Every structure is written in C-alpha cells, then in structure tokens.
Amino acid sequence: MSKLVLDPNIVHADEVYQTLVDAYEGLDAGEREAFSAxxxxxxxxxxGNEQVIRAAIDVARGDDV
Incomplete structure (x- = not known):
C-alpha cells in the first residue's frame, strides 16, 4: 500500500511551481477550471491509488488525515 507523501519531494520545486503558474497564462476563468480538472x-x-488520492483530497480540504 502506498502512502501520501507530504514531505518535500520535488528537486526543483520552484521551477515546477513556475511551470504550473505559466500553464494558466492566457486562460480565462472557464479555461482555467477545465485545465485544472x-x-x-x-x-x-x-x-493510481484510491487511498492516496483520498488522502490528498482530505489534506487539500484541510481535513485531518
């Protein structure tokens, strides 16, 4: 069974973050929502692991894990 990783796990986190920010550039609100989905x-x-995905949803919502 896999477990949700909450410790920093991305070597170049700032670059990855900027890539995500840049991906939204030029999109209107509806396009941003569709892209996010x-x-x-x-x-x-x-x-591919339902338990990990559910745990991530809980963390993102601010629920206890």
Missing part, C-alpha cells in the same frame, strides 16, 4: 484527473490516474 484535466490536470487533476491526469495526475490522479498517474498516482
């Missing part, structure tokens, strides 16, 4: 589904599919 697609990206979330793509990453959830990559994770």
């Amino acid at each position: 697609r990206l979330i589904l793509i990453l959830a599919n990559h994770i």
